Amino acid sequence: MENEAGALSRVAGLFSARGYNIESLTVGPTEDASLSRMTIVTRGSEDIIEQIIKQLNKLIDVVKLLDICEGKHIERELMLLKLRAANNEVREEFKRLTEIFSGRIVDVTEEVYIIELADTSERIEAFIAAIDSKAIIEVVRSGVTGISHGDKSLVL
Amino acid sequence: MELTGAEIVVRYLKDEGVKHLFGYPGGAVLHIYDALYKQEDVEHILVRHEQAATHAADGYARSTGKPGVVLVTSGPGATNAVTGIATAYMDSIPMVVITGQVPKKLIGNDAFQEVDSVGITRPCSKHNFLVKDVRDLASTLKKAFYIATTGRPGPVVVDIPKDITADKTDYVYPQTVSMRSYNPEVKTDLGQIKKAVDLIQTAKRPMLYTGGGVILGRGAESLTEMTRLLNFPITNTLMGLGAYPATDRQFLGMLGMHGTYEANMAMHHCDVLIAIGARFDDRVTGNIEKFCPYAKIIHVDIDPSSIAKNVKVDVPIVGPVDVVLQSMLPMLNEVKNGLDQAALDAWWQQIEGWRAAECLKYDISGDVIKPQYVVESLYKVTNGDAFVSSDVGQHQMWAAQYYKFNKPYRWLNSGGLGTMGFGLPAAMGAQMAHPDETVACITGEGSIQMCIQELATCRQYGLPIKIICLNNRYLGMVRQWQEFFYQGRYAMSYMDSLPDFVKLAESFGHVGMQIEKPGDVVSALEEAMQMKDRAVFMNFLTDREENVYPMIPTGAGLNEMILV
Secondary structure (H helix, E strand, C coil), X not given: XXXXXXXXXXXXHHHHHCCCCEEEEEEEECCCCCEEEEEEEEXXXXXXXXXXXXXXXXXXXXXXXXXXXXXCEEEEEXXXXXXXXXXXXXXXXXXXXXXXXXXXXXXXXXCEEEEEEEECHHHHHHHHHHCCHHHEEEEEEEEEEEEECCCCCCCC | CEEEHHHHHHHHHHHCCCCEEEECCCHHHHHHHHHHHCCCCCEEEECXXXXXXXXXXXXHHHHHCCCEEEEECCCHHHHHHHHHHHHHHHCCCCEEEEEEECCHHHCCCCCCCCCCHHHHHHHHCCEEEECCCHHHHHHHHHHHHHHHHCCCCCEXXXXXXXXXXXXXXXXXXXXXXXXXXCCCCCCCCXXXXXXHHHHHHHCCCEEEEECHHHHHCCCHHHHHHHHHHHCCCEEECHHHCCCCCCCCCCEEEECCCCCCHHHHHHHHHCCEEEEECCCCXXXXXXXHHHCCCCCEEEEEECCHHHCCCCCCCCEEEECCHHHHHHHHHHHHHHHXXXXXXXXXXXXXXXXXXXXXXXXXXXXXXXXCECHHHHHHHHHHHCCCCCEEEEXXXXXXXXXXXXXXXXXXXCEECCCCCCCCCCHHHHHHHHHHHCCCCXXXXXXXXXXXXXXXXXXXXXXXXXXXXXXXXXXXXXCHHHHHHHHHHCCCCCCCCECCCCCCHHHHHHHCCCEEEEECCHHHHHHHHHHHHHCCCCCEEEEEEECCCCCCCCECCCCCCCCCCECC
C-alpha cells in the first residue's frame, strides 16, 4: 500500500462498511519507504473472498494484492506471554514447554516469566492450551504476517 | 511564477477547463474566494446551502458528462456537502469537491469549524486527499480530476488547510499524471468478448439489460447500434434511461420494482441475459433467489467488483463499455445471420403478449389530476426533449415511467442513494450547462421542501427552471407502503401546514401557478414553457391516494408483479 496517512483506515473502513470479518491485520514498513505492507487474515466463502479482493484492489492506496493462501506460504505470528512462575516445579514445566515449542524465555523476575514464541497461529494456540490457564497473566499476540513460498512474491 | 495556494486552485481550475464552480464561502476558503474575485475565467455559482452545491455540480456532470466542481468551507460546509457527495458516489458521478480546512497547526485541536473531512468522506467518495504542502497542491488537484473522471467515475474530495492557500510556490499546470496504484481499465479481453458472442448466438430468448454505466461510459450510440443489429429486446434501469431510445419498438421500458410488466417478464423468462453497465441492484432483481432462473448471464462492467457481487455470471467482461461494444459489434455483424430467427420471432410474440397488458395504463376519466397525466403531458409539451431532474418518491417513478427519454444525459435522478432534495439543485446544474434548453424538475411537495432555498439561487442566476410539483399532500411513496404493508397506518406521511407554493415562488421572484383540474394541465404546461426566461413553480394538486404501479412487492420475483 501507499505509505499514506489514512491508508489503514481505508482498509479497516472497507471491512466494517461491507460487513467483512477481520481476524487480524498487521502493517509494517517495507524496504521502500513509500510503501507499507499489510497482512490481513479474513474468513469467508469463496464468493466473499473474491469480493474482498476486488474491493481492496479498488482502493486507490492499494498498490498490489496477493492472496497468499492460494499457494504454499509461510505465516508467522509473534506472541509474548506473561506467566506466573511461583515455584521451581512450574518454572521447570514452562522451560520444558518453551523448548518443545522452540520459544524463548525473554524476561524473568522472581515470580514472573515472559515467553516469546513466533510461529503459526495454530502452534501458538497449542502452546497456550498447554499452559495452565491459571498461570497466564497476559497474552500479547501480534496478528499474522505471511510470505509466499518460493519465487512467488509481492513486489512491484 | 510564484502563486499562493489560493491562486493555484483557481488557476488550476481554469487550466483544467472548468467553467462553473458551485459553492458557498466561509472562513477557511476566504483566500480562495479572494482569488476567484480577481478573475473571470471560472464562474462561481453561489448556492444557498452546501448540499445544493454538490447536487448542482452533480446535475451539471450528469447532463454533460464532464466533472462537476464544488468549493465549500471547513466544518459545516463540508458536512453539508456530504449528502451530495454520497449521492454522486452511489451513482458513479464524476465530481471534484474542494473543502477548506482549518490551518495545519490547528488540525486535531477541535478548532472553530474543524471537522475531519477526509475521515467523514472516506466511505462515500471514490478517493480523498488532505493537502499538506502547497507544492503538492497542483499535482493533487490533477490526481483528483483524473480519479474522478476515469475508470468507474466518482466524487473525489480535496481538503485544503487555510495556511496552504496562503503559502506560495511555483505553479506549472501538470500535463500528465501517473499513479502506480491506480490504473483504470482502458482495454478489454477479446477472449471474453468472443465467448459472449458465442453465447449470444445460442440465444432463443435473449434480453439486454443496461444501466447507468452505458451513459457514463459514452456507450449509448454503440448500444443502440448493437441492439438494432441483433433485434433483441432491451430494458434500461432507472439510471440507464436514455441510453436506448425509449420510443423505439425494441424498448420494453424500465425494469425492476416499478418497471414494466413486459420488461420484468422478459427478464424472468430470458435464456441469455446481456447486462451492460448495470449492477444487479436489489430494486432491479427483486428476490435474488428467483432472479432470471433460465438465463446464462453476460456481464459487462468497468468495475470488477460489480461483477458476481449479487448474482453468478457466466461470461464476465471487464472494460470500458464503449470499447467492449465497439469490439463486439464487428463480431456480431459476422454472426448475426446465424441467430435463431424462428426462436427470436416466437420470443417477440411472447413479449408482445405481455406488452398487451398495458401495465402503465391509468384512469383519466375523473375530475382530479392524475400525476401520471402531468408527466405524460410534460413529455408531449416538451417534445420529449427536456432535461428532466427528479427528486425521490412516487413522482420519481412516474417520471421514469411516463417521460420517454430518447437521448442520454437528459434524465437526472438520485437512483442509488435516493436523495430527496436532489431535484432542484440538479436542475440548476443542468440549466447552467445548457442555458438554452428546457430544464424541468419533477418533484413532490415533500422533496421540494428539502432544498427549497435554492429558488433564490435560480433567481440570482436567472435559471428558468420549470418545477413540476406533483402535490398530493402526502409523502406518497411512504404512504403507499403504509397502505400496502402497514394496514393504512399513515405514520407521519401526511404533511400538514404546507406553504402556499404560488406565493412562495412569487416571493422569490418567480412565477407561481396552481393547477387543480385535469383540463388545465396541458394549457398550463404550455404557458409555462413559453416563459423562456422565468422560473415557474407549477403546483399540481394531484390525486391524493394514487399508487405507483406496477409493483414487485418485497421478496417476490420479477414474474410476480402486482399490476393494478
